[in-house]
Amino acid sequence: MFSAPGKAFVAGGYLVLDPQYKAFVIALSSRMYAHAHVDKEAGEYTEVCVKSPQFAEGEWCYKIDLSRPDLTQETHGRHNPFVKSTIDILFLYLTPEQNKRITITIFSDPEYHSQKDSIPKTSKTGLKTFYYHSQPIYKVAKTGLGSSAGLVVCLTTALLSCFSDNFDVKNEITLTRIHNLAQVAHCHAQGKIGSGFDVAAATFGSIVYRRFDPQLVNRVLESGRNEDLVQLVDNTDWKIQHTKCCLPPGIKLLMGDIVGGSETPKLVSKVLEWRKKEPERSLEVWTQLNSYNMRLVESLEKLQDFSKSQPETYKLSLRSLVEGNKSGFSDVVSSIQGIRQYMKIMTLESGAEIEPYQQTELLDYCMSLNGVLGGVVPGAGGYDAVCLLVAQGAIPEVVERTKHLSVTWLNLHEQETGICEEDVSSFIDFL
Numbered sequence: 001m002f003s004a005p006g007k008a009f010v011a012g013g014y015l016v017l018d019p020q021y022k023a024f025v026i027a028l029s030s031r032m033y034a035h036a037h038v039d040k041e042a043g044e045y046t047e048v049c050v051k052s053p054q055f056a057e058g059e060w061c062y063k064i065d066l067s068r069p070d071l072t073q074e075t076h077g078r079h080n081p082f083v084k085s086t087i088d089i090l091f092l093y094l095t096p097e098q099n100k101r102i103t104i105t106i107f108s109d110p111e112y113h114s115q116k117d118s119i120p121k122t123s124k125t126g127l128k129t130f131y132y133h134s135q136p137i138y139k140v141a142k143t144g145l146g147s148s149a150g151l152v153v154c155l156t157t158a159l160l161s162c163f164s165d166n167f168d169v170k171n172e173i174t175l176t177r178i179h180n181l182a183q184v185a186h187c188h189a190q191g192k193i194g195s196g197f198d199v200a201a202a203t204f205g206s207i208v209y210r211r212f213d214p215q216l217v218n219r220v221l222e223s224g225r226n227e228d229l230v231q232l233v234d235n236t237d238w239k240i241q242h243t244k245c246c247l248p249p250g251i252k253l254l255m256g257d258i259v260g261g262s263e264t265p266k267l268v269s270k271v272l273e274w275r276k277k278e279p280e281r282s283l284e285v286w287t288q289l290n291s292y293n294m295r296l297v298e299s300l301e302k303l304q305d306f307s308k309s310q311p312e313t314y315k316l317s318l319r320s321l322v323e324g325n326k327s328g329f330s331d332v333v334s335s336i337q338g339i340r341q342y343m344k345i346m347t348l349e350s351g352a353e354i355e356p357y358q359q360t361e362l363l364d365y366c367m368s369l370n371g372v373l374g375g376v377v378p379g380a381g382g383y384d385a386v387c388l389l390v391a392q393g394a395i396p397e398v399v400e401r402t403k404h405l406s407v408t409w410l411n412l413h414e415q416e417t418g419i420c421e422e423d424v425s426s427f428i429d430f431l
């Protein structure tokens with residue numbers, strides 16, 4: 001059994017589409033799980049059945065003729081593009097010769113989706129709860145943690161494990177293979193090539209990320225040839241960057257779901273249109289915003305070092321942060337203020353509602369509270385969510401002081417680990 005984390009895209013939205021710039025993505029404690037079972041017997045065809053029992057009609061089964069895997073169809077006539085593309089890409093890559101009967105079962109932690117019209121089920125140990133929805137997956141509202149990336153990464157891993165002896169998800173070569181396959185499958189399912197930050201975070205965990213050249217994936221999707229896919233997955237330098245980075249001790253991420261939503265593709269096309277129309281001005285904005293993004297990463301790293309070299313002094317400054325004295329953290333505070341200033345400029349000048357007024361009000365209020373280092377609209381922005389960096393000791397007060405507002409704090413925190421193996425015994429009640 002394997003699991004992959006959800007993400008909070010804290011800094012670098014839009015800029016990350018261009019490989020000149022890097023982004024900071026935090027991996028979350030809310031995870032997606034995939035359990036693989038291979039039957040002892042196999043039939044005339046290879047069969048892959050993917051079950052997602054938390055959703056109505058959550059079962060997609062594929063009969064695969066190994067001599068013509070490109071003709072694979074779902075046996076009930078159901079569509080799940082992310083499941084289908086992951087299977088297609090994996091079989092194109094592996095070209096197995098022997099039939100197998102595989103069942104994969106998917107679970108996702110509660111915070112990925114709205115809990116409306118759903119029933120919780122808790123394991124006998126009381127340690128794990130999953131919500132069971134009365135609607136099919138495509139009708140259930142998402143909270144923006146990157147469910148499709150989580151699904152594709154853990155499904156890719158679970159399937160690969162069925163075809164490898166001594167599969168070790170911690171092995172660097174295996175990890176890169178999972179990442180590369182998942183990026184190709186995710187792009188194929190979406191019908192477009194995004195920056196891939198969500199797939200990278202689901203694989204590698206909390207990272208500073210630089211994207212790959214979209215042409216790499218485009219070429220393989222156009223050719224559809226096994227040799228090209230193997231070459232891309234195992235023998236090509238994607239020139240991406242995924243450097244580990246995480247929050248310093250005692251600083252927590254709070255992710256707030258906002259009632260309302262935004263369409264990322266519409267925001268992206270508005271911003272890119274503006275960038276084309278105003279190349280000089282947008283370069284200026286991109287450059288400033290990037291320097292604040294990178295200052296945020298550096299200041300978090302510095303705090304990490306400081307917490308190790310002077311743990312007692314660090315503890316004292318955390319304590320005074322809870323009481324409202326933010327001076328020990330001024331670099332983080334000013335970087336976030338700078339990021340917001342330039343996100344606001346992008347909003348006003350491009351016309352894309354990245355940090356709309358309602359979010360500005362909420363973030364300004366949150367930033368005025370004791371213990372809050374700052375907050376941003378994550379990813380593409382809009383009306384979906386906010387995220388805050390807060391001293392752990394101040395969280396109860398922040399929750400109390402925001403309870404009259406239209407924000408619901410999700411029950412999650414940073415968990416920097418990417419894809420990993422899970423102990424199946426914790427999930428036995430759900431299988």
Ligand SMILES: Nc1ncnc2c1ncn2[C@@H]1O[C@H](COP(=O)(O)OP(=O)(O)O)[C@@H](O)[C@H]1O
Nearest residue numbers: 052080082106108137138142146147148149151
């Ligand atoms: N738990 C799950 N089980 C099965 N499919 C899932 C699951 N979570 C996500 N998916 C697939 O991913 C799609 C959502 O992807 P997308 O719209 O890109 O949202 P997100 O921004 O959360 O990645 C779903 O419609 C479904 O095809």
Ligand SMILES: C[C@@](O)(CCOP(=O)(O)OP(=O)(O)O)CC(=O)O
Nearest residue numbers: 009013014144194195264379380381
């Ligand atoms: C604009 C972007 O840089 C970031 C979008 O981040 P979000 O986290 O808002 O994305 P969705 O979960 O797909 O809505 C586009 C990209 O990087 O692909």
